[in-house]
Amino acid sequence: MSEKQYMTIDGIPVEINGEKNILELCQKIGVKMPTFCYHSDLSIYGACRMCMVENKWGGIEAACSTPPRAGMEIKTNTERLRRYRKNILELLLANHCRDCTVCENNQKCKLQELAMRFNIEGVRFPNRAKSTKNDDTSSVCIVRDAGKCILCGDCVRVCNEIQNVGAIDFAHRGSKMVISTAFGKPLAESPCVGCGQCAAVCPTGAIVVKNNIDCVWEALDNPSVRTSVQIAPAVRVAIGKELKCQDGENVMGKIVAALRRMGFDEVYDTTLSADITVMEETAEFIERLENGGKLPLVTSCCPGWIQYAEKKHPEFLENISTCRSPMQMMGSLIKEQNKGAEKKMFHVAIMPCTAKKFEASRPEFMKDGQPDVDAVITTQELILMIKESGLVFDELEPEAVDMPFGAISGAGVIFGVTGGVTEAVLRRVSENKSRAGLLEAANAGQRGMEGIKEFYLPYGERQLHIAVVSGLGNAERVLLRASAGEHFDFIEIMACPGGCVNGGGQPYFSNAKEARSKGLYEVDRMQSIRRSQENPIVNSVYKKIIKDRAHELLHVHYTAKHED
Amino acid sequence: MKASFDFSIVDEILSSYKCSQQAIIAILQDIQEHYRYLPEEVFPYLAKKLGMSEVSIYSIATFYENFSLEPKGKYVIKICDGTACHVRRSIPILERIRSDLGLSESKKTTDDRIFTVETVSCLGACGLAPVLTVNDVVYPEMTPDKASALIAQLKEENANA
Numbered sequence: 001m002s003e004k005q006y007m008t009i010d011g012i013p014v015e016i017n018g019e020k021n022i023l024e025l026c027q028k029i030g031v032k033m034p035t036f037c038y039h040s041d042l043s044i045y046g047a048c049r050m051c052m053v054e055n056k057w058g059g060i061e062a063a064c065s066t067p068p069r070a071g072m073e074i075k076t077n078t079e080r081l082r083r084y085r086k087n088i089l090e091l092l093l094a095n096h097c098r099d100c101t102v103c104e105n106n107q108k109c110k111l112q113e114l115a116m117r118f119n120i121e122g123v124r125f126p127n128r129a130k131s132t133k134n135d136d137t138s139s140v141c142i143v144r145d146a147g148k149c150i151l152c153g154d155c156v157r158v159c160n161e162i163q164n165v166g167a168i169d170f171a172h173r174g175s176k177m178v179i180s181t182a183f184g185k186p187l188a189e190s191p192c193v194g195c196g197q198c199a200a201v202c203p204t205g206a207i208v209v210k211n212n213i214d215c216v217w218e219a220l221d222n223p224s225v226r227t228s229v230q231i232a233p234a235v236r237v238a239i240g241k242e243l244k245c246q247d248g249e250n251v252m253g254k255i256v257a258a259l260r261r262m263g264f265d266e267v268y269d270t271t272l273s274a275d276i277t278v279m280e281e282t283a284e285f286i287e288r289l290e291n292g293g294k295l296p297l298v299t300s301c302c303p304g305w306i307q308y309a310e311k312k313h314p315e316f317l318e319n320i321s322t323c324r325s326p327m328q329m330m331g332s333l334i335k336e337q338n339k340g341a342e343k344k345m346f347h348v349a350i351m352p353c354t355a356k357k358f359e360a361s362r363p364e365f366m367k368d369g370q371p372d373v374d375a376v377i378t379t380q381e382l383i384l385m386i387k388e389s390g391l392v393f394d395e396l397e398p399e400a401v402d403m404p405f406g407a408i409s410g411a412g413v414i415f416g417v418t419g420g421v422t423e424a425v426l427r428r429v430s431e432n433k434s435r436a437g438l439l440e441a442a443n444a445g446q447r448g449m450e451g452i453k454e455f456y457l458p459y460g461e462r463q464l465h466i467a468v469v470s471g472l473g474n475a476e477r478v479l480l481r482a483s484a485g486e487h488f489d490f491i492e493i494m495a496c497p498g499g500c501v502n503g504g505g506q507p508y509f510s511n512a513k514e515a516r517s518k519g520l521y522e523v524d525r526m527q528s529i530r531r532s533q534e535n536p537i538v539n540s541v542y543k544k545i546i547k548d549r550a551h552e553l554l555h556v557h558y559t560a561k562h563e564d
Numbered sequence: 565m566k567a568s569f570d571f572s573i574v575d576e577i578l579s580s581y582k583c584s585q586q587a588i589i590a591i592l593q594d595i596q597e598h599y600r601y602l603p604e605e606v607f608p609y610l611a612k613k614l615g616m617s618e619v620s621i622y623s624i625a626t627f628y629e630n631f632s633l634e635p636k637g638k639y640v641i642k643i644c645d646g647t648a649c650h651v652r653r654s655i656p657i658l659e660r661i662r663s664d665l666g667l668s669e670s671k672k673t674t675d676d677r678i679f680t681v682e683t684v685s686c687l688g689a690c691g692l693a694p695v696l697t698v699n700d701v702v703y704p705e706m707t708p709d710k711a712s713a714l715i716a717q718l719k720e721e722n723a724n725a
Contacts, residue, residue, distance in 0.1 A: 166617025171626045182607060182618040183633075191617065 005070035009053075010077065016070065020044075022063040023051055031076050034085060034114050036203050037152040038064040040510070041497065043161055045153055049088055050114065054078050086118050094125035096204070097147035103205040104143075108508075110203030111150060130178075138186030140361055141194030141354040142207055142504075149179055149206035155198035162497060164473040165308065167192035179206075191311050195304035195472070195495045196354030196504015209354050209505055212375050213385055219346040219374070220263040226343040228266035229259055230330045231401075233274065234352040234416030234500035235379045237519030240507050242383050243393040248515030250523050253398020255350075258386050260399060266334075270349070272405045273330035274412035274424070276541065277301065278532035280323045280554055281421075282428040285490060289459065294318050296467075296488035299421050301325045303359035304495030306558060308472050313479055319491075322555040326415065327356055328365050330405070331372030332553045333545055337404075349376045352416070352503030355495065364556050378505025404544070407537040410524035417517040418470035418499035419446030419453065422492045426457070427531045438530060447521075449498050449513060452478060464489040471497040569605040573598055578613055585614050588624060592631060600640070601632040637673045637680035639718055643696045646686030654694040658683060660708035664715050678722055679715075 005016045007025065014025050021044065026033050036048035046065035053063045056073040063076075075081070092111060100106050129147045136144040151170070156179060159165050167190040171180035181190040199207040219225050236252035239245045256267050285297050300306065300321040309316050324332065327349050338345040349356065353376075359365070360373040377385070386393050400406065411427050414420030426441040445455030446466070451474035456463045465488050469475050475493045482488055496502045498513030501520065506512065529535050546553055577594045581587035591610070596602055602625055611618040625631045643649075643658045658681070662668060665679050673680040689695045692704030696711070703714060 160617065160620070166619055169617070169619040169623040171619075171623055173627050173629075180619070180622070182622040183604060190619070 007068050007070060007072040007074070009074055016068045019068055022053060022061075022066050022068050022072075022074065025068050026053075026063060026076055033063055033076065034117065035064065036110060036114075036150060037154060039154060039157075039201055041162065042154065042157040042201075045157065048150075048152055050085055052081055052084060054081055060084070082118070085114075086120060089115055089118055089120050090123045090125060092150050093120065093123045093127075095128055095130075096150065097129045097145070098127065103148070104208040104211065105148075105202075105205030109205060136187050137210075138188035139192060139194060139210065140188075140357045141192075141210055142187070142196055142199050143210050144179075144187065144207050145205060146178055147206075148204045150204055151177060151179070152203060153179075154201040154203065155179060155207055158197045158201050162471055162473050163193075163195060163197055163495070164476045165191055165193055165195070168198070193304045193307035193311065193472070193495065194355035194358045194504075197496060198504075199354065200502075200504050200506070200508045209378050209380055210357060211381060211384075212357065212377055213381050213388075216348055216375050216377060216385070219348070222346075224343060225346045226266075226338070226341070227264050227346050227348065228268065228334055229264045229348040229350060230268045230270045230273075230327065230334075231255055231259075232270040232327065232349070232351045232353075232416065232500065233413045233420075233520060233523075234503060234506070234516065235350050235382065236523070237416070237516040238352060238379045238501065238506045238512070239383065239393070240509070240512075242507060243386060245394065247509070247512065248517075248519035250519050251393075251398075252523075253400070254393060254396045255382070256401055257396040257399040258389070258391050258393060261391055261396075262385065262389050264348075266402050268330065268334070268405045269401045269408050270326050270330055271408035271412035271415070272535070272537060272541070273333065274301075274326040274415040275409050275532035275535050275538045276329055276546075276554065277323050277326050277415075278411055278421075278424045278428050279538060279542075280550065281321050282425050284321055284323065285425065286429070289462075289464075289489070296465075296482060296491045297321055298490075299492045299494075300556075301415065301421060302355070302494050302500075303353070304355040305472065305475065305493045307355065307358065308475070308495065310558060312476075315483075316479060317558055320558065322557060324365075324554055324556050325356075325359065326412075327351065327376075328359065328372060328556070329554050331360070331365070333405075333541065335367065335370075335372050336553060337545055346374045347372065349373045350379065350382050351376050352379050352500045352506045353496075354378060354504040356505075364558070378503075380505055380507055383507065404540065405537060407529065407535055408527070409532050409535040409538075410527035410530035411532045412535075413523045413527070414520055416500040416520050417513075418449070418494050419468045419492065420499065420520070422446040422466060422468050422490070424532060425490075428533055429459075433531075446492075449517070451497060467491045470494040470499050569603070571606075571609055574606055574609060578610075583613055585616055588614065588616070588621065589628075592621075592625060596631060600636045601634055603635075604633070634673060635677060637677050638722065639678060639698050640680045640682070641696060641698050642682055642684045642687070644685075644687045644689070644694065645683045646690065646693075648690035649686075649694040652693040654706075656708050657694055657696065657706050657711045661711050661715060664712055679718075 006013045009029055012029050014029055019025050023033050034050040037045045044065050046062045051063040052060050053074040053076050156169050159168050168179050199209055219227050236250050237248050239251050240247050245251050259267050288297055298319045300323050331347055334347050357376045360371055360376045365372045411424035423446050430437050430441055446468045451471045453468040467478050467488055469478050472495050501516035502513040581591050607618050607621055610621055645654050661681055665674055667681050672682055694706050696703050696706055
């Protein structure tokens with residue numbers, strides 16, 4: 001065994017244990033370095049210079065891009081460093097729109113936070129912020145505002161490195177540099193799939209989730225409209241500190257209570273339609289396996305992935321399950337149930353996801369010019385609405401969702417985390433109906449936060465090759481292997497790393513996906529019914545609403561849009 | 565628009581670099597040399613052939629001053645504004661040429677696409693300062709009046725061509 005190696009930070013000896021940079025070591029001794037451009041999941045960029053440290057010879061190095069070496073001595077907080085950091089902040093603020101009170105990201109902004117932390121009391125330079133009027137509002141998912149951009153490049157790296165989408169990049173040079181699509185086209189005409197991961201990593205308000213709250217309030221206030229709402233699995237564990245909840249804590253009951261207090265007539269759980277998805281998708285999978293249908297079967301729940309396939313891999317559209325996403329199934333069922341009702345039904349979906357906003361607006365999900373889901377709001381917007389309504393969230397008494405879509409299974413709940421759809425399908429097909437069967441399904445290999453998980457599963461004489469993928473860059477890797485001839489039977493793809501728990505519409509903080517997925521698995525364990533097929537409501541919905549119209553109500557065919 | 569664009573030149577250039585992503589700058593230079601600018605149509609085509617995103621090629625093309633996304637004129641006039649030319653009064657020459665042709669810093673090419681006027685940082689001919697080039701032909705020791713005469717001569721040449 002090699003000898004332990006140490007370096008000294010602020011006079012404290014710290015053991016070097018394979019850390020890739022000094023920044024991680026600083027964290028180890030309880031120093032939180034200021035950063036804009038550093039994200040542990042992204043490549044190191046070293047642009048913002050906020051994390052500078054001073055070495056024993058008075059040299060200045062960026063902690064994020066300097067690997068630790070034995071015997072190194074650095075200081076993280078000196079008069080000179082404080083002066084430099086203040087200077088950087090002032091320069092950034094001189095180029096930044098400072099209308100904080102009307103910013104979507106007010107109080108969630110890293111620039112605001114660091115300006116406060118470093119006690120910036122004035123900016124010596126004239127403000128040269130670009131006009132905020134050149135907002136790009138073309139996308140239904142996210143909004144960009146160049147006036148608030150600090151050019152840290154986080155969005156560029158997540159869009160290119162993690163998601164392989166390549167919608168945005170730096171353009172021009174020096175003081176003219178901006179984040180841009182190719183030829184400055186509107187985002188809606190770019191390869192953007194609406195996953196919202198750029199908005200999640202943006203330290204300021206330069207990229208934010210498109211806000212659709214107003215039309216929801218309007219419907220709630222309209223006495224001639226009946227309102228219903230569905231809540232996606234991943235939302236219940238993501239409310240977090242902003243409303244005084246623990247990260248990953250399941251607060252579904254409180255959300256239901258809050259929505260009723262706001263005036264929703266009917267409150268439902270998307271988990272129920274996730275259970276129906278399991279039934280339909282499993283049937284489709286077995287049908288394809290038995291009758292030599294197109295394999296691999298690729299999941300269809302994630303609208304970011306659907307757009308990615310349409311724009312970049314139309315050759316895989318035939319592989320995608322024809323099942324609508326749980327959100328669209330629920331929307332379709334609710335609209336079907338209220339057909340011919342006296343009052344018009346306005347249906348809202350609360351999602352962890354920005355791309356769902358696009359999905360709801362797709363022509364495939366319109367009936368007579370009316371969308372099945374009238375509005376999609378993200379968890380972030382739900383938090384805003386709860387705050388706006390004045391409800392003291394942490395004191396609300398939990399309530400249950402409404403019938404006829406009342407009961408859920410644990411299998412539907414875990415849709416919110418990568419591997420969840422696969423596990424739900426495994427529970428459906430597994431012959432073993434005991435508790436041991438559940439454990440067997442849990443340990444098959446689909447759990448965990450790795451971007452690509454693969455395993456084999458016996459099915460009759462065959463060994464099924466199953467892949468569980470999250471992050472579109474990982475999806476690209478697996479699809480390339482499939483294109484090259486490697487055989488897969490089933491691929492679950494979620495656009496966001498970690499699945500919906502880490503969706504672009506969720507409140508952002510580091511390690512969120514671990515805490516939230518733990519929360520969802522806990523909800524699953526606490527259910528008496530953990531297999532979709534055992535959910536009595538699933539059977540009654542099939543009998544009373546779907547009947548023989550499953551194809552019309554629950555399925556969809558996507559066709560290539562961007563062929564050239 | 566796409567259908568009418570002939571990609572055979574681009575294909576030739578791409579194959580001479582074996583469709584290598586690393587050669588993107590050289591590829592763009594060759595394309596610009598042929599078309600005298602980078603036509604928008606080639607970006608999605610290059611993206612597909614090189615397996616990189618269109619926006620990253622756009623990023624490279626806008627980073628370097630030398631690449632132009634706008635069609636250039638028949639006569640590309642480059643006025644040197646390096647240190648030697650600058651101190652020997654290159655700016656009045658630039659201003660004169662711009663006013664003769666109705667151009668400005670943001671409008672670099674005449675509407676009839678005959679003239680493009682741009683500055684360069686140094687042509688490496690400091691002994692001849694102030695210097696300018698027209699389609700890579702060097703005109704040494706210029707003055708605003710000599711520049712005006714040159715423009716008039718080029719206009720006439722173009723009219724007779």
